[in-house]
Amino acid sequence: MKTRSDRKRRVSLGEIAEAAGVSKMTVSRVLRGSGGFSEETRLKVMREVKRVGYVPNRLAAAFGTETASTLVGVCVPRLSSPFFGQLLESVDRSFGRLGYQTMIGSHNMSPGDEEIWLRGLLSWRPAGVLLSSRQHSKSTLELLGDAAIPIVEFWDLNTSPLDLSVGFNQFDSGHEMGRFAISRGRSRPALLGAIGDRPGRTKGPERFDGFSEAMRSSGVPIITVELLKDLPGFYAGYYGTETLLQRDKRIDTIYCQDDTMAIGALAYCERCGIRVPEDIGIAGWGGHEAASILSRRLTTTAVPTHQIGKLSAEHLVGRLRGEPVDDIAVVPTRLIPGNTI
Known part of the structure; x- marks a missing residue:
């Protein structure tokens, strides 16, 4: 990706x-x-x-001027996601403190949807853009290259960013949980996730790859996997756990895509009289608020959503102001041992 000074000049x-x-x-x-x-x-x-490749300037049309924009676009996978809801709150508050306003959209893990959203955003001549995806269409890359604005790819860490990257490594997050499960003597693990209507629309599989690699390196293979064609949630975790245990009763650990599915798994085990962690271990991901009120502390991974949002906003504004900013900012996740493994 070209630097800001090298990108194509806007056409008047x-x-x-x-x-x-x-x-x-x-x-x-x-x-x-x-x-x-x-x-x-x-x-x-x-x-x-x-x-x-001219893009009309709606901001100028509305206000009759080409004054510098204070608008920043922010695109996330799903507005209903508890993770991105917290992150957007942090982003919006941080930009407000710095004198900028946000225009928020979602792409549902679809590069095509992201492109459509970006085309609409660019007609308002934003000062910059925050994108939660690392996978972009060819047209999106061309639009971003022509726009000559700062770009922050946030959430998933990108070591070769278009401009700036703020986030964490999904694979490493899962790998850490795998090592923890091994340390607790778990030897017959299963994976439970939900991939929507097609593979690749969630980041759960990347965490699963890390978890599986940690297990394999210790001589412990994954014995079964259930990837539901559904959105992750409490009920998906409930019936997904039922499916796994009916398929293979040897399972002694279930690593769930996120905390909502892990909470659903715990509910199923409780209903069936399956003891956690004595009979089976359950691990989640995300640090969901609901996990804090369970009768036993869920073993999970906390994601610093507020810090990611704050740093993303600060780094983009720093770039706009010509201040020195690290191209890559790592915001590590934190494993919470809990007592469900």
Whole structure:
């Protein structure tokens, strides 16, 4: 990715007008879809718009000026996610303190949805953008390259970021839990996750890879895996645990994709008289608030959502102000031993 100074310069309305041989007002009318011009003129203007990759500036249209933007776009997988809800609160509060406003969207782990959101955002000429995904479409990369604005990829750590990265390593998080399970004498582990309507739409499998590698390196293979075509949640954890234990009664540990599924697993075990951790161990991920009120402390991994949000905002604004900022900021997760393994 090019540096900010190397990225393509933004094209003005006047340059489009000059190239098309018409007035700025005519270009403006064409882009607004109003009347007062011929079809030939419209085609000439749109040909130039397409050639230079021009994105209309809605901010200037609304306020009649090209003043510096204080708008920052933030895109996350799901607005309903408890993890990203906390993170967005931190991001919004941090940007507000620094004199910026946020425009929030979601991409549902789809590069295509992210691209659509980004196209809409760029028409408002944002000062910068925060993206929670590391997987981007070719068109998204081109849009970002042309935009000449700071980019922070947050949540999943990217060691080769487009611009800046703030987050943690999913694989390492799972690997740490695997080593912990081994230290507790667990030898017949299973994995329980939910991948939505197609694989790759969650980050659970990356954590599972880390957990599995820790187990394999100690001579303990994963004996079974259940990846539900559902969103992670309490009920998914409940019936997923039922499915696993009906399939293989040798299981002595279930590593769940997140805490909501782990809480569902605990509920199933309690209903069936399965003792935790004596008969089976349960581990989650995320540090969900609901886990703090259980009768026994859940073994899980706490994610510093507020710190990730705060650092992401501060690093982007630091870049805007020309201050020295680390390209990569690692915010480590923390394993909570609990007493469910």
